[in-house]
Amino acid sequence: MITNLAAGVRAFTSNAFLVDGERTVLVDTGANFDVTERVADHGGIDAVVMTHTHPDHVGNLGDVKREFDVQAWGFDTDQQGIDEPIADGETVRLGDNEYVALHTPGHKNDHLCFYSEAAGVLLAGDLVFQNGSFGRTDLEEGDHDLLVESIDRVLDLVDEDLGEMHVGHGPSMTDRPYSHIELAARMARSAGP
Incomplete structure (x- = not known):
């Protein structure tokens, strides 16, 4: 079960997904709200995994x-925390479930997405969002061409039967999430660098 612990928070934050099970993991911690109380209400965690x-x-x-x-896992151990x-x-x-980690730079150099074919789940971080939106590339380490390549890589790997996509901001998608990735690939291409 995947629960967004940042749901309902009005402060500026990312989503923070608690992935319950044999190894309970918090994917991203969010900011500007007390996530520790919400994690404790769910019985704690075994690790933290960061998308970026x-x-x-x-x-x-x-x-x-x-x-x-707990320890925090991410792409680049040179990053604080x-x-x-x-x-x-x-x-x-x-x-x-087992998830494959995909290095997907473009929004930030250390960006990862996590995909479980068996579970039919993609944790997309800030790579893509609902309705074809995609990650910003105007921040430090942003690179529009790299972002397009990363979206294409995810699109090539995930299956059209993808059941759920959980993103860094906004709602999760359970109705044809693959179509949102396809649209993001087209929109990112047409937006240009």
């Missing part, structure tokens, strides 16, 4: 690590 290290995604990271005595590396193509257990 923009402030709105890692603002609560220090508090979460201290409160639950990231303890353990996740390599491109590496398999990680989130909840009860």
Whole structure:
């Protein structure tokens, strides 16, 4: 089960997804709200996994690590707060399923998406969003051409039968999420750098 612990928060934050199961993991910690209380209400976590290290995604990271005595996993251990590396193509257990980590730069150099074919789930971070929106490339480390390549890579890997897509901002998609990725690929191409 995947629960957005940032649901209903009015402050500027990213989504923070609790993936319950054999290995309960918080994917992104959000910012500007007390996520630790919400994690505690669900019984705690075994680890934190980061899609990337923009402030709105890692603002609560220090508090979460201290409160639950867990390590944070991400693409680049040179980034503050990231303890353990996740390599491109590496398999990680989130909840009860294995997810492949996909290095998807363009929005930020350390951006990862996580895909479980068995579960039919994509955790897309800030790569793509609902209705063909896609990650900003006007921030430091942003690169529009790289973002288009990353969207294409995800589009090539996921299946049209994808059941759920959970994104860094806005609602999760359970109705034809693959079509939102297709649209994002077209929109990003037409937007140009």
